[in-house]
Amino acid sequence: MPEGPLDGLLVVDLSRVLAGPFTCMLLADLGARVVKVERPGTGDDSRAYGPFLRGESLYFARVNRGKESIAVDLKSADGRAVLDALLGRADAVVENFRPGVMDRLGYGPAALAERFPRLVALSLSGFGHSGPWSQRPAYDAVVQAMSGVMAITGEPGRAWAKPGVPIADLSAGLYGAVAVLAALRERDATGRGQHLDIAMFDTTVSLLEGAALRFLATGENPGSIGNAHFAIAPFDTFACSDRAITICAANDALFGALCGVLGLALAADERYASNALRHEHREALKVELEAALAADGAAGWLERLGAAGVPCGPVMDVAEAVGSEQTAARRMVVDAGGLPVPGNPVKSSAHPDPTAFPPAPALDADGPALRAELGL
Amino acid sequence: MPEGPLDGLLVVDLSRVLAGPFTCMLLADLGARVVKVERPGTGDDSRAYGPFLRGESLYFARVNRGKESIAVDLKSADGRAVLDALLGRADAVVENFRPGVMDRLGYGPAALAERFPRLVALSLSGFGHSGPWSQRPAYDAVVQAMSGVMAITGEPGRAWAKPGVPIADLSAGLYGAVAVLAALRERDATGRGQHLDIAMFDTTVSLLEGAALRFLATGENPGSIGNAHFAIAPFDTFACSDRAITICAANDALFGALCGVLGLALAADERYASNALRHEHREALKVELEAALAADGAAGWLERLGAAGVPCGPVMDVAEAVGSEQTAARRMVVDAGGLPVPGNPVKSSAHPDPTAFPPAPALDADGPALRAELGL
Numbered sequence: 001m002p003e004g005p006l007d008g009l010l011v012v013d014l015s016r017v018l019a020g021p022f023t024c025m026l027l028a029d030l031g032a033r034v035v036k037v038e039r040p041g042t043g044d045d046s047r048a049y050g051p052f053l054r055g056e057s058l059y060f061a062r063v064n065r066g067k068e069s070i071a072v073d074l075k076s077a078d079g080r081a082v083l084d085a086l087l088g089r090a091d092a093v094v095e096n097f098r099p100g101v102m103d104r105l106g107y108g109p110a111a112l113a114e115r116f117p118r119l120v121a122l123s124l125s126g127f128g129h130s131g132p133w134s135q136r137p138a139y140d141a142v143v144q145a146m147s148g149v150m151a152i153t154g155e156p157g158r159a160w161a162k163p164g165v166p167i168a169d170l171s172a173g174l175y176g177a178v179a180v181l182a183a184l185r186e187r188d189a190t191g192r193g194q195h196l197d198i199a200m201f202d203t204t205v206s207l208l209e210g211a212a213l214r215f216l217a218t219g220e221n222p223g224s225i226g227n228a229h230f231a232i233a234p235f236d237t238f239a240c241s242d243r244a245i246t247i248c249a250a251n252d253a254l255f256g257a258l259c260g261v262l263g264l265a266l267a268a269d270e271r272y273a274s275n276a277l278r279h280e281h282r283e284a285l286k287v288e289l290e291a292a293l294a295a296d297g298a299a300g301w302l303e304r305l306g307a308a309g310v311p312c313g314p315v316m317d318v319a320e321a322v323g324s325e326q327t328a329a330r331r332m333v334v335d336a337g338g339l340p341v342p343g344n345p346v347k348s349s350a351h352p353d354p355t356a357f358p359p360a361p362a363l364d365a366d367g368p369a370l371r372a373e374l375g376l
Numbered sequence: 377m378p379e380g381p382l383d384g385l386l387v388v389d390l391s392r393v394l395a396g397p398f399t400c401m402l403l404a405d406l407g408a409r410v411v412k413v414e415r416p417g418t419g420d421d422s423r424a425y426g427p428f429l430r431g432e433s434l435y436f437a438r439v440n441r442g443k444e445s446i447a448v449d450l451k452s453a454d455g456r457a458v459l460d461a462l463l464g465r466a467d468a469v470v471e472n473f474r475p476g477v478m479d480r481l482g483y484g485p486a487a488l489a490e491r492f493p494r495l496v497a498l499s500l501s502g503f504g505h506s507g508p509w510s511q512r513p514a515y516d517a518v519v520q521a522m523s524g525v526m527a528i529t530g531e532p533g534r535a536w537a538k539p540g541v542p543i544a545d546l547s548a549g550l551y552g553a554v555a556v557l558a559a560l561r562e563r564d565a566t567g568r569g570q571h572l573d574i575a576m577f578d579t580t581v582s583l584l585e586g587a588a589l590r591f592l593a594t595g596e597n598p599g600s601i602g603n604a605h606f607a608i609a610p611f612d613t614f615a616c617s618d619r620a621i622t623i624c625a626a627n628d629a630l631f632g633a634l635c636g637v638l639g640l641a642l643a644a645d646e647r648y649a650s651n652a653l654r655h656e657h658r659e660a661l662k663v664e665l666e667a668a669l670a671a672d673g674a675a676g677w678l679e680r681l682g683a684a685g686v687p688c689g690p691v692m693d694v695a696e697a698v699g700s701e702q703t704a705a706r707r708m709v710v711d712a713g714g715l716p717v718p719g720n721p722v723k724s725s726a727h728p729d730p731t732a733f734p735p736a737p738a739l740d741a742d743g744p745a746l747r748a749e750l751g752l
């Protein structure tokens with residue numbers, strides 16, 4: 001793992017596919033030692049997921065870089081001996097089995113608390129370890145559908161759309177890292193670990209923000225408002241003569257600056273005299289703004305709007321975004337064992353921001369060394 | 377703040393609107409004491425953002441619950457004295473001004489490191505403190521547009537769509553909390569704080585996963601694939617006779633189970649003999665699956681698919697999701713000073729999961745008490 005603030009931590013990663021491995025990758029990127037315990041033979045399902053580069057799964061490489069791998073069968077005496085030895089030395093363990101599986105393996109929360117009182121145990125699951133939906137099998141797409149996120153995404157009046165990023169998995173993974181680090185802080189003070197139960201459904205509901213708040217405030221069921229904002233206008237995408245840009249004029253001063261750049265006298269129009277009125281009349285306002293924007297291409301407008309301090313930007317495709325000069329300057333594409341993968345967004349004054357990360361491990365690559373280290 | 381693993385931590389929140397306040401709310405939800413330093417007169421811009429309930433901004437209440445508020449002008453001698461006294465006692469400070477503003481106020485990273493060596497300082501910004509785009513003003517929608525997220529969301533062949541959730545702000549907020557907690561762990565060991573520079577652009581690019589990896593593997597520029605998966609099929613939304621459901625048959629066994637429930641003999645079809653082949657022929661496969669699903673409503677299919685272990689779920693609207701029995705069972709809607717807001721997804725065995733949180737503060741509600749406590 002890279003040098004980082006979590007040097008000295010040992011995390012056991014029992015998880016598969018995305019949410020749990022992502023939590024453990026975040027910790028590894030920050031310096032923790034992560035041992036990934038995998039099923040013999042095939043290992044983590046995601047070793048078989050594309051895209052592939054030079055025969056390697058980028059999916060697996062991206063979220064397992066810098067980890068060690070040991071293959072054991074958790075239902076065998078040998079596997080349990082390895083896991084017991086690891087947990088006896090570990091600070092945290094992360095798993096994302098269906099609720100109940102860890103109990104059946106003999107590693108449920110009560111057993112862990114009794115046998116490894118200093119251990120912080122994180123369970124990630126689709127719907128959590130309580131509630132009527134707890135036993136539902138879930139992937140990211142199921143949780144996105146059931147959380148309301150899809151219902152508020154897409155063109156108004158057409159079918160909803162799934163955000164193109166796996167936010168149920170990744171939000172659970174991020175909350176998981178927050179929870180583990182907070183619990184370790186308490187463990188350091190009290191000597192006691194704890195069990196953390198994080199559900200992708202809960203973390204995704206927690207992201208709804210404006211839409212959930214509007215429902216909670218009014219009982220009204222928000223549908224998609226397209227690329228507009230629930231409360232602010234103009235705050236949307238707008239067509240220029242060649243391509244679309246986002247403009248966010250979130251207050252009267254920015255709206256005035258926008259009108260100045262576009263040569264429009266809208267600031268005096270009583271329909272647009274306040275943000276609330278602009279939001280109410282946002283469709284008419286969009287027509288007026290796009291009529292003016294049609295006179296030039298995006299590059300010209302972005303330059304003039306930027307000079308006037310109006311927040312704006314082009315709608316970029318993935319190649320433009322990932323291939324951008326900003327992505328390069330921020331080292332947001334790095335090398336992991338010869339494979340290109342997204343970098344670490346945590347930039348710290350205390351640690352280097354590496355351009356190369358250790359590779360993801362081959363299945364059981366560290367098994368013999370780990371067994372020797374554990375005296376097994 | 378509620379009882380939690382971060383009891384005893386003091387965080388100074390200089391941030392406004394969403395990303396920074398969200399980081400500090402995450403820390404407050406876990407027990408940290410958070411003092412929000414606001415501009416006199418109007419305070420945080422988001423105090424004026426809807427939706428409103430009984431005259432209170434739910435937007436502000438949601439991300440500032442459990443914090444204290446003190447109003448000071450950071451350009452005045454009095455304001456600087458208050459901030460100095462706070463920072464002298466604080467463990468962490470969070471700000472999301474445009475890069476350079478803290479330097480001009482006299483609280484840039486170097487000044488903070490010299491004057492408050494134990495302090496962890498988190499800067500959240502649209503594009504970070506380095507790189508050619510650093511000075512661009514940004515809101516969530518600008519960053520979503522420029523990160524490629526919109527380009528991979530929405531119906532294939534139509535215009536892209538912005539995910540209905542503010543993932544640029546919230547992913548930066550979550551990474552911010554991870555970074556602060558990791559840095560505090562190191563501070564406890566070494567006595568030295570650090571400066572953390574997190575960009576919404578970086579955190580959003582880090583969420584692209586499949587789409588970014590496909591570009592990095594092949595140079596191919598992925599557009600939206602609608603609700604389908606980049607590598608797995610069938611893994612999409614499908615129309616039943618009354619409404620749509622998501623079905624995720626991520627391996628051969630689940631595909632066989634799906635075909636069994638639908639009464640289809642597709643497992644023997646050579647076009648669908650492996651996940652890779654199913655993905656290649658996913659449009660034809662969707663037609664066949666939807667022809668069968670048209671024979672019954674979603675409820676019946678979900679029951680039978682669930683019994684067969686096939687991950688599935690209805691596409692729910694926000695009212696169904698937020699109003700669901702699972703949301704209630706998981707306490708994912710809570711009371712903050714009489715206002716309904718989303719709950720805390722971190723469920724811990726060591727702490728109660730409260731149904732009521734302290735309210736968000738009125739502007740300067742804690743100013744007099746804080747000044748007395750600080751001896752000012």
